[in-house]
Amino acid sequence: MVLDRESFLAEPHIGALAVQDEEGRGPLAVPVWYHYTPGGEVAFLTDGDSRKAQLVTKAGRFTLLAQRTIPTYRYVSVEGPVISSNPTTPEEMAKIVGRYMHEDAVDGYVAQSNLSVLVTFHMRPERWLSADLGTI
Numbered sequence: 028m029v030l031d032r033e034s035f036l037a038e039p040h041i042g043a044l045a046v047q048d049e050e051g052r053g054p055l056a057v058p059v060w061y062h063y064t065p066g067g068e069v070a071f072l073t074d075g076d077s078r079k080a081q082l083v084t085k086a087g088r089f090t091l092l093a094q095r096t097i098p099t100y101r102y103v104s105v106e107g108p109v110i111s112s113n114p115t116t117p118e119e120m121a122k123i124v125g126r127y128m129h130e131d132a133v134d135g136y137v138a139q140s141n142l143s144v145l146v147t148f149h150m151r152p153e154r155w156l157s158a159d160l161g162t163i
Contacts, residue, residue, distance in 0.1 A: 032103045032157040033065035039126035040093035044071065044079065047086045054090075055082055061091060062123045068149045069105060072115045072123055075146040083109060083148055091150070100160045107153035115145035123147075 042061040045054045057079055061071040069091055073080050083089050087109050094102035117137050125133045 032105075032155055033063075035095075035101060035157070036063045036069075036091075036093050036103045036105060037065055038093070040095065041127075042071065043092040043094075044083075044089055045092070046079065046082045046089040048082060055079060059091075060123050060127050061093075062119075062126060068110065068151055069107075070119065070123065070147055070149050072120060072145050072147040074144050075114075076144065080146055080148075084112070089148075089150060100158075102158055104156040105150075105152040105154070107151045109148050110151045111149045112146055115142050115147045117142060119147045120145070 042059045043056055044059045044061075045056040048055045055078065059071045059073070059079075061069055063069045071091070088107060089109070090104060090106040092102060092104045094100070120137050120140060120142065121133055124136055128136060
C-alpha cells in the first residue's frame with residue numbers, strides 16, 4: 028500500500044514537534060495539535076513565551092512528525108521553514124482545536140482561552156519522510 032503522505036498528515040494525529048535547541052543539547056521534541064490541508068502549510072499554536080515558541084523563532088524552522096501506532100503503522104515527518112507567525116486568532120484556534128475536540132466543545136474552548144498569549148506558527152513543507160508498514 029502506498030502512503031498518501033499529504034492526506035495522512037491532514038488527518039487529526041497528535042503531532043510531535045521537534046526544533047533545534049541550544050548547542051550541546053538534543054532537539055526539543057514536544058506534542059502539539061496542528062492543522063494541515065494537502066498542498067498548504069502546517070500550522071500550530073503555542074504560548075508565545077514558551078520555550079517551544081522561542082526555539083522555533085530562533086531556528087526559523089521545525090519538524091513535525093505524525094504517526095499511527097496501531098496496525099498498520101504509518102508515519103509522516105515534514106520539515107521546513109517558518110513562513111509566518113502571528114497572534115492567534117479565534118478562527119485559527121477553532122480550526123486547530125476543532126480537529127481534536129468534539130464540535131460542540133470548540134466554541135466554549137476558544138471562548139475560555141487566553142488568546143492574547145498565543146502565537147500561531149506557519150511552516151511550508153520542504154522535506155518529507157514517510158512510511159507505511161502495510162497490513163498486519
